[in-house]
Amino acid sequence: MSVAAPIETDALVIGAGPVGLWQVFQLGLQDVRAHVVDALPHAGGQPAELYPDKPIYDIPGLPVCSGRELVDRLLLQVKPFAPTLHLGQSVSALAREEDGRWAVQTTAGQRFLARLVFIAAGVGAFQPKRLKLDGIEAFEGEQVHHRFATDRDWSGQHVVVHGGDELAIDWALRLLDSPAPPDRLSLLHRREVLQSDDGAALARVQDTIARGRARLVVGQPVGLVSAGNRLQALQVLDPQGETQALALDQLVVALGLSPRLGPIADWGLAMDRKQLVVNTDGFEASEAGLYAVGDINTYPGKKKLILCGFHEATLAAFAAAARLRPDQRVPLQYTTTSPRLHQLLGVAPR
Numbered sequence: 001m002s003v004a005a006p007i008e009t010d011a012l013v014i015g016a017g018p019v020g021l022w023q024v025f026q027l028g029l030q031d032v033r034a035h036v037v038d039a040l041p042h043a044g045g046q047p048a049e050l051y052p053d054k055p056i057y058d059i060p061g062l063p064v065c066s067g068r069e070l071v072d073r074l075l076l077q078v079k080p081f082a083p084t085l086h087l088g089q090s091v092s093a094l095a096r097e098e099d100g101r102w103a104v105q106t107t108a109g110q111r112f113l114a115r116l117v118f119i120a121a122g123v124g125a126f127q128p129k130r131l132k133l134d135g136i137e138a139f140e141g142e143q144v145h146h147r148f149a150t151d152r153d154w155s156g157q158h159v160v161v162h163g164g165d166e167l168a169i170d171w172a173l174r175l176l177d178s179p180a181p182p183d184r185l186s187l188l189h190r191r192e193v194l195q196s197d198d199g200a201a202l203a204r205v206q207d208t209i210a211r212g213r214a215r216l217v218v219g220q221p222v223g224l225v226s227a228g229n230r231l232q233a234l235q236v237l238d239p240q241g242e243t244q245a246l247a248l249d250q251l252v253v254a255l256g257l258s259p260r261l262g263p264i265a266d267w268g269l270a271m272d273r274k275q276l277v278v279n280t281d282g283f284e285a286s287e288a289g290l291y292a293v294g295d296i297n298t299y300p301g302k303k304k305l306i307l308c309g310f311h312e313a314t315l316a317a318f319a320a321a322a323r324l325r326p327d328q329r330v331p332l333q334y335t336t337t338s339p340r341l342h343q344l345l346g347v348a349p350r
């Protein structure tokens with residue numbers, strides 16, 4: 001089997017959260033292009049994943065915006081620098097090559113050779129919370145799904161969505177709206193009450209249940225029923241303490257996401273309480289050419305705020321430019337007045 005050659009790049013950013021995206025922007029102003037890897041299938045980190053519809057009030061110049069809006073605005077802002085996003089894959093390995101570059105590998109088998117690496121990994125890679133039942137791994141990807149499969153044909157099937165909050169409601173609606181929706185849809189939740197901050201989505205699912213297009217099953221899964229290599233049913237413990245078999249074709253586990261620091265702790269970098277120790281001149285970690293910005297880093301006075309991460313990424317980009325081009329001065333220029341920055345941003349001078 002042939003292995004694809006690694007992508008060679010000046011800069012690789014690990015994490016497409018707000019700080020990783022701002023890192024791309026600041027590197028762009030230094031004329032450094034970046035590739036970005038994120039474990040999630042979309043950009044935006046915590047604001048996109050944990051509070052997309054909640055208001056943020058402390059982004060300078062933006063009196064209020066939602067998590068989603070902030071991410072949309074950042075994606076628009078980085079557009080001139082056309083970063084290549086590698087989503088839905090985690091960085092699993094990082095090691096220094098003899099020539100000083102960083103060899104980076106992702107869980108999807110993508111490899112990079114990067115002169116500089118920016119770790120903007122926040123509180124870790126978001127992973128779906130897994131349903132722990134004996135033997136469940138055997139059906140993963142075929143009949144059991146911990147991530148939403150967009151390209152599937154669900155028609156003619158009974159799909160059970162396990163969960164009762166935003167994620168489960170979002171997945172139930174995506175299933176109902178998919179080009180090939182399931183014949184039968186059940187939501188399996190430990191309580192009779194479904195919850196979501198998205199009132200419209202919640203109302204749509206409740207209405208779908210009321211009209212009999214979906215049903216709510218109250219209980220906790222405690223085991224699997226299978227025949228050969230086929231999952232046939234879930235054993236569900238109901239509120240009366242009885243175990244019932246819930247026949248199904250597909251099980252979608254939507255129990256939420258939890259961040260996992262994962263391999264970052266194994267890369268031999270100086271850490272303090274699960275955070276990467278950095279200097280405050282250029283936010284370099286304990287290895288030259290490796291920067292840590294945003295929630296993942298620590299230094300005296302550190303505050304886990306988006307604004308602080310933006311500042312860190314800005315200084316890291318200046319430090320990185322100086323490291324990449326040691327024979328050149330890295331001048332401070334204003335986006336307002338610098339023809340060079342206007343050229344990089346692709347905007348006409350005014």
Ligand SMILES: Cc1cc2nc3c(=O)[nH]c(=O)nc-3n(C[C@H](O)[C@H](O)[C@H](O)COP(=O)(O)OP(=O)(O)OC[C@H]3O[C@@H](n4cnc5c(N)ncnc54)[C@H](O)[C@@H]3O)c2cc1C
Binds near residue numbers: 046047090
């Ligand atoms: C409910 C809530 C409300 C908040 N409100 C505010 C607020 O009002 N104002 C404010 O300033 N801050 C707020 N915060 C904090 C703010 O969200 C964080 O400071 C900010 O998201 C940090 O950005 P980041 O880019 O460093 O990390 P994150 O947003 O955590 O993004 C990190 C990204 O890195 C990815 N990643 C991690 N490890 C890997 C890996 N190995 N491979 C690939 N990808 C990886 C993750 O999947 C994630 O997408 C809030 C946080 C929460 C939870």
